[in-house]
Amino acid sequence: MKNTALAFIFVYIALVSTLSNAHHVLGRPSYSLNEDSNTPPSMAIETQIGEYFITYMVFPAFPKPNEPGRVNLYATRIDNGEVLAQPITFSVRDDSFFTETLGFGQAESSEQIGVQTIDDGVYRQGFLFRKKGNYIVRAYFEDGGEPYEIDFPLQVGESSPIGPIGATIGFIFFLLLSINIAQRKRIARSKVQQGQSVR
Amino acid sequence: MIMTHSGLPLGWAIVIGISMLLLSVWAIAAQSPNAGINSKKISLTSTPLVGGIFRYLSGTTWLLLLLKIVFASIFILIITAGLWGTAIVERNLATTLTWNLWWTGLIIAVLFSGSAWCAVCPWDNIATWLVNHKLWQRSNSNSRLQLKVPHSLRNVWPASLLFIGFTWLELGIGIVSSPYATALLALVMVILATTALALFEGKAFCRYMCPVGRTVGAYSQLSPIALRPIDNDICKNCKTLECFHGSEKIAPCPTKLIMGRLQENTYCTSCGNCTLSCPSKNISWQLRSPSSEAIKDARPHLDEAFFMLILLALTMFHGLTMLDGWQSYMTLMAQLVNDNSQLIISFSVGLVASLLIPSLFYLLSIGMTLKLCVNKKGISRDKVDFNKLFSGFAFTALPLAFAYHIAHNLTHFVRESSDWLALLSNPLGKGTEPLSMMEKHMRHMDIMISENVLFTLQGLIMLAGFAISVLVIRHRGYRLFAAKGIQLLPILIFAMIITSFNLFMLVQPMTMRM
Numbered sequence: 208m209k210n211t212a213l214a215f216i217f218v219y220i221a222l223v224s225t226l227s228n229a230h231h232v233l234g235r236p237s238y239s240l241n242e243d244s245n246t247p248p249s250m251a252i253e254t255q256i257g258e259y260f261i262t263y264m265v266f267p268a269f270p271k272p273n274e275p276g277r278v279n280l281y282a283t284r285i286d287n288g289e290v291l292a293q294p295i296t297f298s299v300r301d302d303s304f305f306t307e308t309l310g311f312g313q314a315e316s317s318e319q320i321g322v323q324t325i326d327d328g329v330y331r332q333g334f335l336f337r338k339k340g341n342y343i344v345r346a347y348f349e350d351g352g353e354p355y356e357i358d359f360p361l362q363v364g365e366s367s368p369i370g371p372i373g374a375t376i377g378f379i380f381f382l383l384l385s386i387n388i389a390q391r392k393r394i395a396r397s398k399v400q401q402g403q404s405v406r
Numbered sequence: 407m408i409m410t411h412s413g414l415p416l417g418w419a420i421v422i423g424i425s426m427l428l429l430s431v432w433a434i435a436a437q438s439p440n441a442g443i444n445s446k447k448i449s450l451t452s453t454p455l456v457g458g459i460f461r462y463l464s465g466t467t468w469l470l471l472l473l474k475i476v477f478a479s480i481f482i483l484i485i486t487a488g489l490w491g492t493a494i495v496e497r498n499l500a501t502t503l504t505w506n507l508w509w510t511g512l513i514i515a516v517l518f519s520g521s522a523w524c525a526v527c528p529w530d531n532i533a534t535w536l537v538n539h540k541l542w543q544r545s546n547s548n549s550r551l552q553l554k555v556p557h558s559l560r561n562v563w564p565a566s567l568l569f570i571g572f573t574w575l576e577l578g579i580g581i582v583s584s585p586y587a588t589a590l591l592a593l594v595m596v597i598l599a600t601t602a603l604a605l606f607e608g609k610a611f612c613r614y615m616c617p618v619g620r621t622v623g624a625y626s627q628l629s630p631i632a633l634r635p636i637d638n639d640i641c642k643n644c645k646t647l648e649c650f651h652g653s654e655k656i657a658p659c660p661t662k663l664i665m666g667r668l669q670e671n672t673y674c675t676s677c678g679n680c681t682l683s684c685p686s687k688n689i690s691w692q693l694r695s696p697s698s699e700a701i702k703d704a705r706p707h708l709d710e711a712f713f714m715l716i717l718l719a720l721t722m723f724h725g726l727t728m729l730d731g732w733q734s735y736m737t738l739m740a741q742l743v744n745d746n747s748q749l750i751i752s753f754s755v756g757l758v759a760s761l762l763i764p765s766l767f768y769l770l771s772i773g774m775t776l777k778l779c780v781n782k783k784g785i786s787r788d789k790v791d792f793n794k795l796f797s798g799f800a801f802t803a804l805p806l807a808f809a810y811h812i813a814h815n816l817t818h819f820v821r822e823s824s825d826w827l828a829l830l831s832n833p834l835g836k837g838t839e840p841l842s843m844m845e846k847h848m849r850h851m852d853i854m855i856s857e858n859v860l861f862t863l864q865g866l867i868m869l870a871g872f873a874i875s876v877l878v879i880r881h882r883g884y885r886l887f888a889a890k891g892i893q894l895l896p897i898l899i900f901a902m903i904i905t906s907f908n909l910f911m912l913v914q915p916m917t918m919r920m
Binding site for chain 1: 485489536548550551590596597601604605840
C-alpha cells in the first residue's frame with residue numbers, strides 16, 4: 208500500500224512537472240515572454256539588394272494590436288560577408304490597396320518608427336500597432352553613396368475571415384438565389400395572368 | 407538586376423523598311439483593286455486525311471466537354487496557387503502559366519485556331535455550369551433573368567474600357583508580378599461572367615464585355631480558320647435557323663449569329679452549337695484566305711473601329727513599357743508631377759498618352775484622306791460619311807496590331823520558358839527559393855528556337871502585317887470612296903509610321919516579363 212502511494216505521488220509529480228514545463232519556452236515561464244523573447248518569428252525573409260544580403264524577421268509569431276513586437280534585420284555584404292555598420296531607419300505605412308498601391312493618403316500613414324544602430328550583429332526595431340491590418344515596414348540605409356530601401360510586409364492581427372474565395376462564392380450564391388426567387392415569382396405571376404385572360 | 411532580351415537586328419528593320427516603301431509605291435501606282443479577293447473556302451471535313459476526324463468531332467460533344475473540364479480545372483488550379491501558393495512570381499504556377507504561357511500563347515494560337523479559345527474559356531464555362539446547372543445541353547434554369555441588354559451597352563465599349571482597365575492593372579499595378587492578384591483577377595472574371603449570364607439573355611459578357619474574347623474575336627478576322635457553312639445555298643434556303651434558335655437539346659448561338667449571314671468572325675465563340683444543331687450538318691471548320699474578312703467581308707462599326715484602335719495602342723503600349731526608355735520617362739514624369747508612391751500617376755499619364763497619340767494620328771489621316779477625296783471628286787463635305795470612313799479604314803489597324811502583338815510575344819514565348827515539370831510537380835511553389843542570378847542567366851540563354859529563326863519569323867510577321875494593311879487600305883478605300891492612288895497616301899503614311907515605330911521597339915532590347 209505504501210509502495211502504491213509512493214508510486215502514485217511519483218507519477219503525480221512527474222505529470223505536474225511535465226505540465227509546468229509546458230508553460231515554459233526554452234526554460235522561461237510563458238508569462239515572461241515578450242517581443243524580446245526567442246519566440247518563433249511570424250515571417251523570415253531572405254533577400255538581396257545591391258551589395259547586401261538581407262535577412263528580416265518579425266517577432267512574435269502572431270503580432271497583435273496593442274501588443275509590442277520586434278523586427279530583426281541582418282545585413283551582410285555579398286562579396287565578403289562583412290556586416291553592415293550604418294544606422295538603419297525604420298518606417299511603417301499602411302498596405303491597403305488605396306494607400307499603398309494607389310498612393311492615396313500615404314503621406315499621413317507613413318511614419319518613422321526609429322533609427323537603429325547595430326547591436327551584436329542585428330538591427331532590432333520594436334513596434335506597437337494600435338489597429339490590426341496590413342502594413343509595410345521599410346528599412347532605409349545608405350552605403351557607398353547609394354540609398355537602400357527595403358520594404359517588407361507585416362500583418363498585425365488576424366486577417367479577414369472571409370477571403371476572396373468566400374466572397375466570390377457568397378456573391379455568386381446570393382446572386383443566383385435572388386435571381387432564382389425573382390424568376391420563380393415572374394413565372395408564377397405570368398401563369399396567374401394567363402389563367403385570368405383565359406377566364 | 408533587370409534582364410533584357412536582344413532585339414531584332416537592324417538589318418531586318420532596314421529590309422522591312424524598304425519593303426514597306428515599295429509596297430506603298432505599288433499601292434499608289436497600281437490599278438484600282440477589283441473584287442477578286444480569294445473567297446474560296448475549304449471545309450476541313452472534306453480534306454483527304456483529316457476530314458474523317460473533323461466530321462466525327464463535329465458531331466460529338468465529348469471532346470469539347472473534356473477540353474472545357476480540363477481548362478476549367480487548370481483555371482481552378484491557378485486560383486488555388488495564386489491564393490495559397492508562394493509569392494515568388496517565377497515559382498508559382500498562377501503567374502507563370504497565366505502570363506508566360508497563356509497570355510503569350512493565346513495571341514499566337516489565334517493564328518492557327520481562330521476564336522477556338524472562347525469555346526474552352528474557363529470563366530465562361532464555370533459561369534455557364536453554375537447558372538445553367540447543365541454541362542452542355544440546353545437549359546431552362548430558373549437562375550437566369552434573360553433580360554435584354556440595355557441598348558447603350560450593346561456595343562464593345564464595355565470590353566474596350568475593361569481592356570484599358572486590365573492593362574492598367576496588369577502593367578501599372580503589376581498583377582503580372584503577383585500570384586495573389588492574378589488569382590483575384592481570375593475570380594473577378596468568373597464573377598463578371600456569372601453576373602452577366604444570370605441577368606441577361608445570350609452571353610452578353612462574351613459579346614459585349616470580355617476584353618479577352620473581343621481581342622481574340624478581332625484578331626480571328628485575320629485567322630485562316632473559322633466556323634462557316636459548307637454550302638451557302640443550304641443556309642439561304644433554311645427556314646428554321648437552328649443555329650440561331652437552337653434545337654431541343656442544343657442551346658442557341660450565345661452571341662446571336664446566323665451562320666448563313668455570317669461575314670465576320672468577331673463574335674463567333676466557336677462554341678460548336680451551330681455544328682450540332684444544324685439539321686443539314688452544314689457547319690464546319692473551314693480553311694479560308696487569311697485576312698479576307700479584314701480586307702473585304704467584315705462590316706465596319708464605329709465601336710469596333712475604336713476597339714481596334716485601342717487594341718493597336720495598347721499592344722504598342724505593352725512593348726513600350728518593356729523598353730529601357732520607359733524607366734527614364736517614368737523617372738522624369740515622377741519628378742514633374744511629384745509622384746512618389748508606386749508611380750501610378752506617371753504610369754497613367756503614359757497610358758493615356760499611348761492611347762491618344764495613335765488615335766489622334768489616325769483621325770488626322772482620315773481627315774486628310776477625306777479632304778483629298780472631296781477635293782478630287784467635287785463631293786460636298788456634307789454628303790461624306792465620316793463615321794463610315796473612320797470605321798472602314800480602322801481595319802488597317804488590325805493587321806498592324808496583330809503583327810506586332812505576335813512578334814513581341816514570340817520573344818517572350820521562346821525566351822522565357824519556365825521549368826514546367828518543376829512547376830507542375832509543385833504548382834504552389836511551396837518551399838522554393840527565388841531564381842538565382844545563374845538560373846536567370848541560364849533561362850535567358852535557353853532559347854526554344856534559334857535566334858536567327860526567331861528574328862526571321864518576327865521580320866516576316868511584321869512584313870505580312872504591313873502587306874495586309876496595304877491590301878485593306880486599297881480595297882476598303884476603293885469601296886468606300888472609290889479612293890485610289892494618291893488619295894490613299896495619308897492612311898498609308900499612318901500604317902508606315904505605326905509599323906516603323908513597332909520595328910523600332912522590336913530592335914530595342916526588351917525587358918523579361920518575369
